[in-house]
Amino acid sequence: MFGNTDASPPLQQAPLSESALALARAVLMHGPISRGDLGRRLQLSPASLTRLSRPFFDRGLFVEVSDESTTGVGRPTRPLDVRMDGRRFVGIKLTADEAFGVLTDLRTTELGSAERTLAARTVDSVVADLVALIGELSATETVAAVGVSVGGNVTGARVVTRAPFLGWRDVNLADALEERLGVPVLIENDVASLAAAEQWFGAGRRAASFAVLTIGVGVGYGLVVNDAVISTRNSGLGLGGHVPLDPDGPVCEAGHPGCSDAMLTESAIRSEAGRLLGREVGYAEALALAGAGDPLALGVLQASGRALGRLVALITNLAMVDTIVLSGEGMGLWNIVSAEIVQAARAGRDPEATPLEISVDDGGTSSWARGAAAVAIQHTLARLTLDPDPRETGWPRR
Amino acid sequence: MFGNTDASPPLQQAPLSESALALARAVLMHGPISRGDLGRRLQLSPASLTRLSRPFFDRGLFVEVSDESTTGVGRPTRPLDVRMDGRRFVGIKLTADEAFGVLTDLRTTELGSAERTLAARTVDSVVADLVALIGELSATETVAAVGVSVGGNVTGARVVTRAPFLGWRDVNLADALEERLGVPVLIENDVASLAAAEQWFGAGRRAASFAVLTIGVGVGYGLVVNDAVISTRNSGLGLGGHVPLDPDGPVCEAGHPGCSDAMLTESAIRSEAGRLLGREVGYAEALALAGAGDPLALGVLQASGRALGRLVALITNLAMVDTIVLSGEGMGLWNIVSAEIVQAARAGRDPEATPLEISVDDGGTSSWARGAAAVAIQHTLARLTLDPDPRETGWPRR
DNA sequence: GGACTTCTTTCCACCAGAAAACCAATTCGA
DNA sequence: TCGAATTGGTTTTCTGGTGGAAAGAAGTCC
Numbered sequence: 016m017f018g019n020t021d022a023s024p025p026l027q028q029a030p031l032s033e034s035a036l037a038l039a040r041a042v043l044m045h046g047p048i049s050r051g052d053l054g055r056r057l058q059l060s061p062a063s064l065t066r067l068s069r070p071f072f073d074r075g076l077f078v079e080v081s082d083e084s085t086t087g088v089g090r091p092t093r094p095l096d097v098r099m100d101g102r103r104f105v106g107i108k109l110t111a112d113e114a115f116g117v118l119t120d121l122r123t124t125e126l127g128s129a130e131r132t133l134a135a136r137t138v139d140s141v142v143a144d145l146v147a148l149i150g151e152l153s154a155t156e157t158v159a160a161v162g163v164s165v166g167g168n169v170t171g172a173r174v175v176t177r178a179p180f181l182g183w184r185d186v187n188l189a190d191a192l193e194e195r196l197g198v199p200v201l202i203e204n205d206v207a208s209l210a211a212a213e214q215w216f217g218a219g220r221r222a223a224s225f226a227v228l229t230i231g232v233g234v235g236y237g238l239v240v241n242d243a244v245i246s247t248r249n250s251g252l253g254l255g256g257h258v259p260l261d262p263d264g265p266v267c268e269a270g271h272p273g274c275s276d277a278m279l280t281e282s283a284i285r286s287e288a289g290r291l292l293g294r295e296v297g298y299a300e301a302l303a304l305a306g307a308g309d310p311l312a313l314g315v316l317q318a319s320g321r322a323l324g325r326l327v328a329l330i331t332n333l334a335m336v337d338t339i340v341l342s343g344e345g346m347g348l349w350n351i352v353s354a355e356i357v358q359a360a361r362a363g364r365d366p367e368a369t370p371l372e373i374s375v376d377d378g379g380t381s382s383w384a385r386g387a388a389a390v391a392i393q394h395t396l397a398r399l400t401l402d403p404d405p406r407e408t409g410w411p412r413r
Numbered sequence: 414m415f416g417n418t419d420a421s422p423p424l425q426q427a428p429l430s431e432s433a434l435a436l437a438r439a440v441l442m443h444g445p446i447s448r449g450d451l452g453r454r455l456q457l458s459p460a461s462l463t464r465l466s467r468p469f470f471d472r473g474l475f476v477e478v479s480d481e482s483t484t485g486v487g488r489p490t491r492p493l494d495v496r497m498d499g500r501r502f503v504g505i506k507l508t509a510d511e512a513f514g515v516l517t518d519l520r521t522t523e524l525g526s527a528e529r530t531l532a533a534r535t536v537d538s539v540v541a542d543l544v545a546l547i548g549e550l551s552a553t554e555t556v557a558a559v560g561v562s563v564g565g566n567v568t569g570a571r572v573v574t575r576a577p578f579l580g581w582r583d584v585n586l587a588d589a590l591e592e593r594l595g596v597p598v599l600i601e602n603d604v605a606s607l608a609a610a611e612q613w614f615g616a617g618r619r620a621a622s623f624a625v626l627t628i629g630v631g632v633g634y635g636l637v638v639n640d641a642v643i644s645t646r647n648s649g650l651g652l653g654g655h656v657p658l659d660p661d662g663p664v665c666e667a668g669h670p671g672c673s674d675a676m677l678t679e680s681a682i683r684s685e686a687g688r689l690l691g692r693e694v695g696y697a698e699a700l701a702l703a704g705a706g707d708p709l710a711l712g713v714l715q716a717s718g719r720a721l722g723r724l725v726a727l728i729t730n731l732a733m734v735d736t737i738v739l740s741g742e743g744m745g746l747w748n749i750v751s752a753e754i755v756q757a758a759r760a761g762r763d764p765e766a767t768p769l770e771i772s773v774d775d776g777g778t779s780s781w782a783r784g785a786a787a788v789a790i791q792h793t794l795a796r797l798t799l800d801p802d803p804r805e806t807g808w809p810r811r
Numbered sequence: 812g813g814a815c816t817t818c819t820t821t822c823c824a825c826c827a828g829a830a831a832a833c834c835a836a837t838t839c840g841a
Numbered sequence: 842t843c844g845a846a847t848t849g850g851t852t853t854t855c856t857g858g859t860g861g862a863a864a865g866a867a868g869t870c871c
Contacts, residue, residue, distance in 0.1 A: 032857085034859090050818075050819070051817085051818070051819095060860045060861075061819065061860090062819090062821085062859075062860060062862095063858080063859055063860070065820055065821085066858085066859090067858095087816085087817080087868095087869085088815075088816050088868075088870070089816040089817025089818070089867085089868065089869075090816075090817045090818040090819080090866065090867045090869095091817085091818080091868060092817085092819095093818080093819085177765070224643075236730075238731075238733050240638040240643065241639060241643075243639055245638065245639075247733050247767070248767050249733065249763065249766045249767055250733070252763040252766055254733065254763075255730075255731075258727065259657065259660075259723075262657075262660030325657075329656065329731060330731050332634075332647075332653075333634070333652065333653075333656075333728050333731040333732050334731050335636050335647065335648070335652065337645070363655075365647065365650040365652075367575070367650060368647045368650055369645070369646050369647055430826090430827075431827095432827075432828085447849080448849075449850090457829095458828065458830080459829095459849080459851080460828075460829065460831095460852080461827075461828050461829075463851055464827085464851095465827095485847090485848080486839070486846080486847055486848070487837060487848025487849065488835060488837055488849040488850080489836070489848090490848090490849065490850095491850080
């Protein structure tokens with residue numbers, strides 16, 4: 016009749032209404048929260064809130080917590096919260112050499128972790144490694160969903176269309192893993208995953224728009240605008256890389272002098288510090304030397320910090336955000352040269368601009384894996400059904 | 414009771430429902446369009462479409478046009494369109510020295526234009542000039558609303574909080590003009606206005622996310638993401654300015670070597686061409702010389718074009734858009750060095766990225782003023798009421 | 812203990828949207 | 842030339858989500 020001329024499947028499950036989904040999301044994101052606050056936040060009447068939240072209570076997904084803090088007059092609030100027991104997720108960060116996984120609850124709290132060196136980079140081998148890793152993490156728990164984040168291009172949360180680190184093209188990793196695991200699997204770009212995690216459970220909770228910048232092996236960049244993670248077909252291409260930052264800086268392998276890759280990545284800092292010190296230096300060692308006051312190492316990191324600050328200014332100007340989350344394994348930099356970073360970032364912004372909010376997530380590899388778990392959680396929530404049948408678990412049926 | 418604890422005004426008029434507004438917007442943006450297409454675009458059933466569009470027909474706001482083009486089998490479509498007669502808008506671009514205004518219809522088609530040199534920059538004097546300009550433009554027509562765009566910071570579409578070109582701070586220009594004109598007046602930042610116009614009536618109609626970059630007296634930057642014009646408190650600060658683009662370029666007045674202001678603005682090109690040619694050169698003259706093959710002038714413009722291309726690449730990477738609209742009085746550059754611009758933009762993007770779509774709006778000052786008109790149109794539409802009273806005009810009452 | 816305040820639920824009317832049946836206007840084919 | 846097929850649009854009827862009013866609940870304050 017209308018728009019259904021192309022044979023559409025017969026609508027498997029009654030999904031959550033839009034408001035019900037927003038309610039679940041708000042309770043999950045904003046911890047114990049009273050119905051009044053929820054109403055203001057979601058623009059819903061108290062009547063609607065009662066109606067919408069009842070099915071969640073019936074299914075045991077929400078609990079009321081007693082609120083000790085409010086001391087004012089009037090009836091005390093009974094804040095809502097999600098029940099954190101029983102539902103577990105696995106998030107995995109897949110890199111060129113290893114897979115790092117965490118077991119989390121509904122809010123990406125890390126309950127356990129494990130890692131595994133990849134035996135090879137073929138799809139079959141990686142799938143086997145991932146299955147083993149997930150088995151190890153979920154030995155004692157039942158896992159509701161698994162998220163895997165990769166540096167590269169992903170479409171439909173299922174297919175790795177391009178992953179240069181692994182040399183993959185158009186690999187349907189989700190199908191391969193689901194077949195072996197019997198649990199929903201979501202694949203997502205690593206920075207997009209991290210952005211999703213920051214948006215729901217991290218620094219992004221307070222800001223509708225923010226950017227995520229990671230440094231480590233490469234420079235990663237993600238963007239959230241108006242509460243939506245921006246996910247384009249270019250997301251996996253390393254858009255934060257090769258941004259010119261320092262005309263006098265070293266040259267990256269692509270020939271750009273002083274670009275973000277040449278100034279910020281671990282290998283760039285290692286090679287620059289090694290060049291000045293006249294010997295091979297590890298990244299952690301370079302940081303330690305600088306922290307101990309070695310002038311050469313410190314100079315390298317300070318130049319790096321200034322470049323990072325300039326990049327932060329560029330991003331906040333051009334993406335029109337005033338909050339930025341810095342993360343990644345290379346963010347140990349922050350502890351040593353935060354002053355240079357902040358100063359360069361300020362210098363690159365208009366003095367009349369709103370104050371810049373820099374949030375540093377020093378979780379390193381763990382943050383990446385938690386990002387993957389966040390993707391799994393978000394997907395699970397979106398697929399949630401609330402049939403009145405009391406025998407059901409309230410979680411998606413497969 | 415709910416969210417209304419802060420005394421809110423008693424809700425003056427029943428506004429359009431969200432779907433009705435979306436319908437009006439879609440018909441306005443996408444010209445004559447059949448109900449079927451509208452249903453697909455707005456995700457509405459044909460039944461809803463019939464119900465929603467009836468009041469618009471009753472009020473004479475929509476017309477059905479006979480469609481000659483469709484030749485297929487079945488009943489021919491009767492596309493909907495807005496009636497273009499009778500409703501007129503004025504858009505004004507206010508600069509440091511003059512006000513340029515256009516009279517437009519509902520789709521910002523330019524029906525007339527006028528300009529006026531500002532007698533002085535005091536608020537009273539500028540208001541008087543604007544009133545005279547609007548009077549000149551609307552001599553034979555009744556104007557539904559007036560939009561004014563200024564380079565600077567504007568809040569609430571009414572108050573100019575900061576306009577360095579005019580030396581203004583916290584000037585309620587909307588109130589001042591409405592008092593004199595008796596017609597709704599909207600004030601908006603110039604780039605935001607231009608972005609709004611491109612979104613509804615220009616290159617942005619096809620893209621949900623795009624950037625707007627203008628060069629002229631300064632470098633202007635605006636962003637539309639997911640169909641929303643991004644408007645932060647920093648929008649009026651010239652976020653596209655002072656972006657480092659060429660380490661060997663000339664130095665701007667703020668001391669940045671080769672920044673966007675030093676490479677792209679009219680004064681920058683004039684001074685650089687003047688320096689090389691050894692005499693004063695106007696902007697148009699510099700362009701003409703380059704167009705005629707003068708190697709020195711051409712060199713200046715080519716450097717400028719390469720810088721512009723680099724800026725385009727930076728913007729599309731960091732704002733995650735693949736469409737960009739180039740506009741402003743200085744875009745005559747495009748006709749001479751488009752090759753350099755495109756090449757530099759391509760070089761700054763990942764070779765695997767989606768193809769970049771550059772749209773050049775060479776309307777110059779006229780585009781600015783039409784942007785202001787677009788703001789007035791959008792506001793008028795948002796305030797539209799459709800009371801069943803047949804005596805009403807269907808346009809907002811004041 | 813009662814007045815007051817605030818949070819939450821119950822009840823009810825309302826409205827937007829959809830399904831299905833129906834009407835309308837054209838092309839195609841015999 | 843006239844019906845069948847096809848596509849576009851409308852009317853009717855139904856349903857589910859929504860918010861307002863008022864009642865109920867659970868505290869504090871005097």
